[in-house]
Each structure stands twice: as C-alpha cells, then as structure tokens.
Amino acid sequence: MLKRNPEPAASYSAPAGGSIDSMTSACVSELMNAATSFHKLHLKVTGIGSHAAHTALNDLYDALPGHADSLAEGYQGASEKLLEYQDVSPRSLSSVEDGISYLRDMYAMVTSLQAKMPYSEIVNSLDTLKDSINSAKYKLIFLK
Ligand SMILES: [Fe+2]
Numbered sequence: 087m088l089k090r091n092p093e094p095a096a097s098y099s100a101p102a103g104g105s106i107d108s109m110t111s112a113c114v115s116e117l118m119n120a121a122t123s124f125h126k127l128h129l130k131v132t133g134i135g136s137h138a139a140h141t142a143l144n145d146l147y148d149a150l151p152g153h154a155d156s157l158a159e160g161y162q163g164a165s166e167k168l169l170e171y172q173d174v175s176p177r178s179l180s181s182v183e184d185g186i187s188y189l190r191d192m193y194a195m196v197t198s199l200q201a202k203m204p205y206s207e208i209v210n211s212l213d214t215l216k217d218s219i220n221s222a223k224y225k226l227i228f229l230k
Pocket residue numbers: 128144
C-alpha cells in the first residue's frame with residue numbers, strides 16, 4: 087500500500103521533473119490564489135507607507151486573474167488538452183515583507199515554467215506576468 091504524501095503548502099514550485107502540464111496548472115492555481123492573498127494584504131496594511139502599498143497591491147490583485155486566465159486558456163489551446171487544477175490553500179501574507187518575498191517566489195516559479203514551456207507565445211505572454219510582478223515589487227520596496 088502506497089503512503090499518500092500530503093500536498094505541500096505552497097505548490098507553486100512544481101517538483102523537479104514534474105510534467106509541463108502539472109507545472110502549468112500549478113502556476114495557474116498559484117496566480118488565482120495569489121490574487122486572494124494580495125487582496126487580503128491590501129485590506130490590512132496600515133501605518134507609514136501603507137497608502138502606497140495599498141495602491142500597489144490593488145493593481146497587482148486586479149492583474150493576476152487575467153494572467154491566470156491567459157495562461158490557462160493559452161496553454162489549453164496550444165496543447166489541445168484540458169488541465170486539471172488542484173485546490174490548494176492560498177498563502178497567508180501578514181506584512182509587506184511577506185508580500186515581497188512571495189513576489190520573488192512567484193517570479194522564480196514563472197522563470198522555471200518558461201524554461202520548460204514549448205510554446206514561444208506562452209513564454210512571451212509569461213513575460214507580461216513578470217512585468218506585473220516586477221512593477222509591484224518595485225513599488226512595495228521603494229515607494230512609501
Ligand atoms: Fe480596496
């Protein structure tokens with residue numbers, strides 16, 4: 087009898103050797119979850135510099151569902167396969183520093199997906215997601 091391993095808490099870093107299908111669906115789920123995590127952080131930031139963070143987080147959580155949808159539809163169209171999407175809990179973010187660290191992780195996730203992605207148009211479209219991540223990270227680090 088095989089022992090079933092629990093889902094890792096953060097599944098965005100697909101296991102090494104994971105299929106491109108599973109890496110793509112994990113990325114889609116992560117982007118959808120990230121919109122929720124950043125929206126909640128947007129609602130709770132307070133103190134000095136929090137207005138800039140509140141606004142930057144708003145731009146980010148507005149953009150993420152569109153990126154998730156483009157990736158899912160683009161990949162399913164290119165591969166002519168429907169992906170399976172796992173339900174995983176969104177990450178809890180309790181500070182702007184947590185948010186910045188999550189953005190760094192997301193950037194790394196997208197870069198590793200691009201490295202395996204066989205469709206150049208999706209590699210290209212993932213660059214626009216990295217633009218959104220970079221813009222948010224810049225604002226959260228430097229604008230107060
Ligand atoms: Fe708001």
